[in-house]
Amino acid sequence: MWMNGKFVNWDDAKIHVLSHVIHYGSSFFEGIRCYKTARGSAIFRLDEHVKRLIFSARVFRAEIPYSYEEICEAIIDTIKENGLEACYIRPIAYRGYDDLNVNPLNNPVELTIAAYEWGSYLGKGAIESGIDVCVSSWRRSSPDTMPTMAKIGGAYMNSQLIKMEAITNGFSEGIALDSGGYISEGSGENIFLVHENIIYTPGINNSILAGVTRKSVMKLAADLGYEVKEGNIMREILYIADEIFFTGTAAEITPIRSVDKTIIGDGTPGKITKELQRAFFDIVRNGNDKYGWLTFIDGKERIFSMENITAG
Numbered sequence: 001m002w003m004n005g006k007f008v009n010w011d012d013a014k015i016h017v018l019s020h021v022i023h024y025g026s027s028f029f030e031g032i033r034c035y036k037t038a039r040g041s042a043i044f045r046l047d048e049h050v051k052r053l054i055f056s057a058r059v060f061r062a063e064i065p066y067s068y069e070e071i072c073e074a075i076i077d078t079i080k081e082n083g084l085e086a087c088y089i090r091p092i093a094y095r096g097y098d099d100l101n102v103n104p105l106n107n108p109v110e111l112t113i114a115a116y117e118w119g120s121y122l123g124k125g126a127i128e129s130g131i132d133v134c135v136s137s138w139r140r141s142s143p144d145t146m147p148t149m150a151k152i153g154g155a156y157m158n159s160q161l162i163k164m165e166a167i168t169n170g171f172s173e174g175i176a177l178d179s180g181g182y183i184s185e186g187s188g189e190n191i192f193l194v195h196e197n198i199i200y201t202p203g204i205n206n207s208i209l210a211g212v213t214r215k216s217v218m219k220l221a222a223d224l225g226y227e228v229k230e231g232n233i234m235r236e237i238l239y240i241a242d243e244i245f246f247t248g249t250a251a252e253i254t255p256i257r258s259v260d261k262t263i264i265g266d267g268t269p270g271k272i273t274k275e276l277q278r279a280f281f282d283i284v285r286n287g288n289d290k291y292g293w294l295t296f297i298d299g300k301e302r303i304f305s306m307e308n309i310t311a312g
């Protein structure tokens with residue numbers, strides 16, 4: 001584990017129980033995958049993830065005490081230090097130990113980076129066969145309460161309610177609506193629907209995390225010639241869609257085979273879903289880096305730069 005600039009053993013990666021983050025959920029984190037591609041180990045869209053980490057912290061007036069470049073290098077060093085070929089990377093910045101009260105401004109911002117092996121997120125066979133999901137009775141926060149574009153620890157209390165309800169009722173995942181009743185996202189995934197050959201996904205104003213996989217899938221879909229529409233989607237489209245799938249770093253592209261026990265299509269992954277999976281896995285498994293989305297661990301010298309990086 002990389003902790004505040006130093007490597008420490010897994011069992012020694014500890015923080016004080018009176019740290020601000022423990023009491024008030026004040027953390028900013030990322031989930032990133034490193035794939036063992038046919039051309040070597042490579043991190044998928046490292047730049048986008050590190051950028052989002054920095055912006056998530058900025059929303060909460062937290063300055064991570066490492067630069068964009070230093071964080072990118074530290075992530076690569078952590079993978080190398082652990083000798084991992086394929087892994088999940090969890091960088092997490094948090095408000096540490098000092099005054100314990102709601103005001104976080106006096107608490108230090110610390111950064112830890114962990115890398116470990118992590119398999120299928122939504123269960124064995126989920127990518128190949130799809131999963132059964134429900135619409136959650138819990139909604140996503142309205143935009144003037146919890147900022148959903150920032151990936152922050154505290155927000156995942158809402159995700160936990162969605163996930164626990166789904167699992168308790170025998171589903172793999174729940175789909176939350178936003179405060180206006182439009183489709184938002186899963187507890188840890190973005191959602192896409194196919195209806196009459198058009199691909200729909202909620203917009204960033206529907207209380208979603210602006211997912212890196214979502215952005216990538218939108219690009220792949222457009223390049224495959226599909227029309228992708230972003231915006232308000234009514235719940236009922238879930239029951240008449242031809243195809244539905246989740247996207248996320250952990251979930252990758254996971255087909256949904258039923259919503260609230262209504263079978264989607266013929267209950268197997270749809271044509272467009274499979275086409276997008278093929279395009280995605282061609283990059284992360286075969287290592288065909290046609291968009292420059294891969295950072296090869298043993299690649300040539302890298303230059304990381306925050307230049308041209310904007311929010312969004």
Ligand code: PPE
Nearest residue numbers: 031187188189190209211212213248249250
């Ligand atoms: N929405 C939410 C709420 C979310 O947590 C994620 C990622 C996404 C959308 C997809 O974003 P992206 O990974 O950038 O495509 N969820 C991460 C954490 C999951 C967890 O259980 O922890 C992930 O997929 O790594």
